[in-house]
Amino acid sequence: MQDYVRRILTSSVYEVAEETPLERMELLSARLGADILLKREDLQPVFSFKIRGAHNRISRLTAEERARGVICASAGNHAQGVALSATRLGIRAVIVMPTTTPLIKIGAVRRLGGEVVLFGDGFDAARAHAVELADKHGLVMVHPFDDPDVIAGQGTIGLELLRQHPGEIGAIYVPVGGGGLAAGIASIVKFLNPAIRVIGVEPEEAASMKEAIAQGHPVALDQVGLFADGVAVRQVGDETFRLCRELLDDIVTVSADEICAAIKDIFDDHRAIAEPAGALALAGLRRQVEDRTAPAGALIAVNSGANVNFDRLRYVAERAEIGExxxxxxxxxxxxxxxxxxxxxxxxxxxxxxxxxxxxxxxxxxxxxxxxxxxxxxxxxxxxxxxxxxxxxxxxxxxxxxxxxxxxxxxxxxxxxxxxxxxxxxxxxxxxxxxxxxxxxxxxxxxxxxxxxxxxxxxxxxxxxxxxxxxxxxxxxxxxxxxxxxxxxxxxxxxxxxxxxxxxxxxx
Structure with a gap:
């Protein structure tokens, strides 16, 4: 853990990322009778927290590695972070994205200077293809979650949270896909204040970390649902699994309807539209408050992103009231x-x-x-x-x-x-x-x-x-x-x- 604390404290994320606000959800807090706050990572330049880890990794490349260029596989948010960071540093970036990636994310990657390659119907197929291209063309792989520098970059969010809310914090709810965000936040939070609970949240149809912890090792799910495409990962990373198993206090799974309800909550309170993965943590927070299993103190949810196709909102609006x-x-x-x-x-x-x-x-x-x-x-x-x-x-x-x-x-x-x-x-x-x-x-x-x-x-x-x-x-x-x-x-x-x-x- 001390190694990760050092990495987090010496990270260079703020060359491209911003310290995002922590905002109280007044309406939801009043309705549920709890002190609920939202970490607005949807306000990053690429509308997602992924810019932190991507830049922290790329900024540490050697001159020889920069000359070769970088490659990554991503459903969209990590891809935008890699594209923006590489462009700022004058490095070639090849981005392999699943064919199911929302068009808004594909277009954003191209506008940021990334060379998009569409392959496969999910993250795992895209990742395998990215590995092949990296070997073939000598590109440096920038993993979306299972890399110490990426994990440390995401961990800067935890450092900000503790600084932004010096009062009592009961729990921090974090969306889990591959586990990089949860591992990074838990590493710094548990080091500085072990009493704060760090709780991962996964969709019921893509609960790869929960299954890995239950099995005692990372396992590949037979299939994952794509509604929350930002966390649709069949198998978590080895390093993220090690950290999450050790540091997370709990993992909550939620339905697509509950995610839709959380998207509506965020809109009602802040007039912001979160992507399904972005509202995932809030859905888990709501679940525990309603089940009366949430701890005392402030409850913080990380809104991880806002890259959602407009037509997806049709489904969200239809299901939100059922979800709540x-x-x-x-x-x-x-x-x-x-x-x-x-x-x-x-x-x-x-x-x-x-x-x-x-x-x-x-x-x-x-x-x-x-x-x-x-x-x-x-x-x-x-x-x-x-x-x-x-x-x-x-x-x-x-x-x-x-x-x-x-x-x-x-x-x-x-x-x-x-x-x-x-x-x-x-x-x-x-x-x-x-x-x-x-x-x-x-x-x-x-x-x-x-x-x-x-x-x-x-x-x-x-x-x-x-x-x-x-x-x-x-x-x-x-x-x-x-x-x-x-x-x-x-x-x-x-x-x-x-x-x-x-x-x-x-x-x-």
């Missing part, structure tokens, strides 16, 4: 008769409905897919399930059902024979509590609802697609009734999307 237990997804069976929908919504009271999907099917029971916003998490969800069950409705909890969350919620529908008079309308109404119930109250029981789709997308207006059986003889009365509801509407019966996928008639 703020939304329940339920499959509910109600009587297939007029008025059942209003009766069901009334049972839910003033709770906000986030989703309501239904398609008519012959029989006496209608099956609906419904989302309900929660303010008291699992307790409130169970209260809702008990309420519906007590009133004779069948309920299946879909909140943790991956097939339901990823696919089935978008597939409720289909063609139904026998709906000769189905008419389809799209409505728009102000998005506020009770608006959906008011809309349903406005629909007259004289016409049977055959299709209903609503999803709260966070916009000012709610949008609903409704199918109604309207015999030709009553069409004039129906239109008069629709006008009286008072919401903007559009008829979509001839819309090709409806005709091709939902209408009884098959379009030639």
């Amino acid at each position: 237990r703020a939304e329940a997804l339920l499959a509910v069976e109600i009587p297939e008769r007029r008025g059942s929908y209003r009766a069901f919504i009334r049972l839910l009271g003033n709770r906000a409905i986030t989703e309501f999907n239904y398609r008519y099917a012959p029989g006496t029971t209608a099956k609906i897919f419904v989302g309900v916003k929660l303010s008291r998490g699992e307790t409130e969800k169970q209260e809702i399930i008990d309420l519906l069950t007590t009133n004779g409705l069948g309920v299946t909890d879909m909140t943790d059902n991956e097939v339901a969350k990823l696919h089935v919620r978008h597939m409720v529908g289909g063609r139904v024979d026998g709906l000769d008079n189905e008419t389809v309308y799209r409505f728009q109404f102000p998005e506020r509590p009770g608006a959906l119930l008011k809309f349903l109250e406005g629909l007259n029981d004289a016409w049977n609802i055959t299709l209903f789709h609503y999803r709260n997308h966070g916009a000012d207006y709610g949008r609903v697609l409704v199918g109604v059986e309207v015999p030709e003889a009553t069409r004039g009365d129906f239109l008069t009734h629709v006008e009286a509801i008072g919401f903007p509407y559009w008829e979509e019966t001839e819309n090709p999307a409806y005709r091709m996928f939902l209408d009884r008639a098959v379009t030639p």
